[in-house]
Amino acid sequence: MEQEDQEAQKPLLATAAGSSSDDGYHLAASVAPSSSIAVVVASTAVAVAGSFEFGISVGYSSPSQPGIMRDLDLSLAEYSVFGSILTIGAMLGAIVSGTVADRVGRRCAMAISDLLCIFGYLSITFSQNFWWLDIGRLSIGCGIGLLSYVVPVYISEITPKNLRGGFATVNQFMICCGASLAYVLGAFITWRTLAIIGVAPCLMQLVGLLVTPESPRWLARFGDPSAFEAALQKLRGKGNDISEEAAEIKDFTEKLQQLPKSKMLDLFQKDYIHAVTVGVGLMALQQFGGVNAICFYASEIFVSAGFSSGNTGMIAMVVVQVPMTGLGVLLMDKAGRRPLLLVSAAGTCLGCLLVGLSFLAKEHHWGKDLNIVLALAGILIFTGSFSLGMGGIPWVIMSEIFPINMKGAAGSLVTLISWLGSWIVSYAFNFLLVWNPYGTFFIFASFCALTVVFVERLVPETKGRTLEEIQASMNSSLTAPFHN
Numbered sequence: 001m002e003q004e005d006q007e008a009q010k011p012l013l014a015t016a017a018g019s020s021s022d023d024g025y026h027l028a029a030s031v032a033p034s035s036s037i038a039v040v041v042a043s044t045a046v047a048v049a050g051s052f053e054f055g056i057s058v059g060y061s062s063p064s065q066p067g068i069m070r071d072l073d074l075s076l077a078e079y080s081v082f083g084s085i086l087t088i089g090a091m092l093g094a095i096v097s098g099t100v101a102d103r104v105g106r107r108c109a110m111a112i113s114d115l116l117c118i119f120g121y122l123s124i125t126f127s128q129n130f131w132w133l134d135i136g137r138l139s140i141g142c143g144i145g146l147l148s149y150v151v152p153v154y155i156s157e158i159t160p161k162n163l164r165g166g167f168a169t170v171n172q173f174m175i176c177c178g179a180s181l182a183y184v185l186g187a188f189i190t191w192r193t194l195a196i197i198g199v200a201p202c203l204m205q206l207v208g209l210l211v212t213p214e215s216p217r218w219l220a221r222f223g224d225p226s227a228f229e230a231a232l233q234k235l236r237g238k239g240n241d242i243s244e245e246a247a248e249i250k251d252f253t254e255k256l257q258q259l260p261k262s263k264m265l266d267l268f269q270k271d272y273i274h275a276v277t278v279g280v281g282l283m284a285l286q287q288f289g290g291v292n293a294i295c296f297y298a299s300e301i302f303v304s305a306g307f308s309s310g311n312t313g314m315i316a317m318v319v320v321q322v323p324m325t326g327l328g329v330l331l332m333d334k335a336g337r338r339p340l341l342l343v344s345a346a347g348t349c350l351g352c353l354l355v356g357l358s359f360l361a362k363e364h365h366w367g368k369d370l371n372i373v374l375a376l377a378g379i380l381i382f383t384g385s386f387s388l389g390m391g392g393i394p395w396v397i398m399s400e401i402f403p404i405n406m407k408g409a410a411g412s413l414v415t416l417i418s419w420l421g422s423w424i425v426s427y428a429f430n431f432l433l434v435w436n437p438y439g440t441f442f443i444f445a446s447f448c449a450l451t452v453v454f455v456e457r458l459v460p461e462t463k464g465r466t467l468e469e470i471q472a473s474m475n476s477s478l479t480a481p482f483h484n
Helices: 005-006 021-071 076-106 106-125 130-158 162-188 191-197 200-209 217-221 228-236 243-257 262-267 273-288 291-304 311-335 339-363 370-390 391-400 404-435 437-458 467-474
Strands: none
Touching: 021 076, 021 130, 021 162, 021 191, 021 200, 076 106, 076 130, 076 404, 106 191, 106 200, 106 291, 130 162, 130 217, 130 370, 130 391, 130 404, 162 191, 162 311, 162 391, 200 228, 200 262, 217 243, 217 404, 217 467, 228 243, 243 291, 262 273, 262 404, 273 291, 273 370, 273 391, 273 404, 273 437, 291 404, 311 339, 311 391, 339 370, 339 391, 339 404, 339 437, 370 391, 391 404, 391 467
């Protein structure tokens, strides 16, 4: 996996054998857009169809809440279970995500996720009672829990260093697009129709996986070592010399195989504790900043803040969310991970403070319509800021900082922490909103402020560095093998 980055130190890919360095540079520059990148782009597009499914699943509960509660006669507590059980399923999926992705491969893991999501959405579509509704939502959760790990890992393993950040952030962009589509369509169609639409990305990904190459790094480490060169050649384009990169992959794989077989408890050894702290910390702070409270219950927040309907506010969220996520994709490999994280966390802190002040203004009657202005501004600032960095970058960093021999265990742990935090926030949010609306958002703001400090103190910059360099700087057991 890590050797994908060293090959990217060249213009984009290895130059054709026999070329001079200057001629090779221009050849690579001219060939790359058409032949070298085409398969990487297509493979990433297939992978992020799962991210789009992820987004639809996260965004589904907000616009569907009035219709489901009315049609199935659910109480607030029952709907809170439906909203939050997605994260319980995701935790189950997260627990096995690393093991499944390592044993059956990245492609098969995505296919398993698709089947779970298809079953879940069909269960919701035809449900006539509370139980089938929750079984479907739980199944979808298991599917996206697996997807949330395997998609960014697969993308990081197939892309060159100079494109890795931007390509990996497309994962978050498609999550954003999926959630945005759910918000917009949910304002105009029934919850059952929206569930049927949720099946479409799964079917598209299943078809695409039939022709998508497996990760060469996985093939070299866990699959068929003789097949990884064919997969690598397909990703790098015919006519491109992959001999150097293939040799690097073999060399690194051999070094990893000399290390002891990894277990979950091994993550807490001093060699890996920095990487674990960064991965777990970013995921926990991402969730306790309140993102899923806003995603799952945006409509209710707008109504509680004084809007006549939540639809207008949700559509405004979409207008901000999509372009800001796109901006984050463009800036990822230019500005770097740390600056985007710092700006993003500071913005989400400001957004939560404004939403908290809107509820305070409503309670104390501070000015006509002041609470509505503050709520709209706060949620849009939060949404835009989160989309810029905190939404996607923690997943990018997670895919970069762990060596492949620990990636299965580490990925499962980090993904589990993310979904555990999501479940806690999404289940408790309705009750917190009843307890103290402005206090709830001030708590979220404090976690966002803590994120700024955490990133400044502990999170390394990974832009423009090979995976070997990143991992060696954080894991002392890998430092020696990569010294020249």
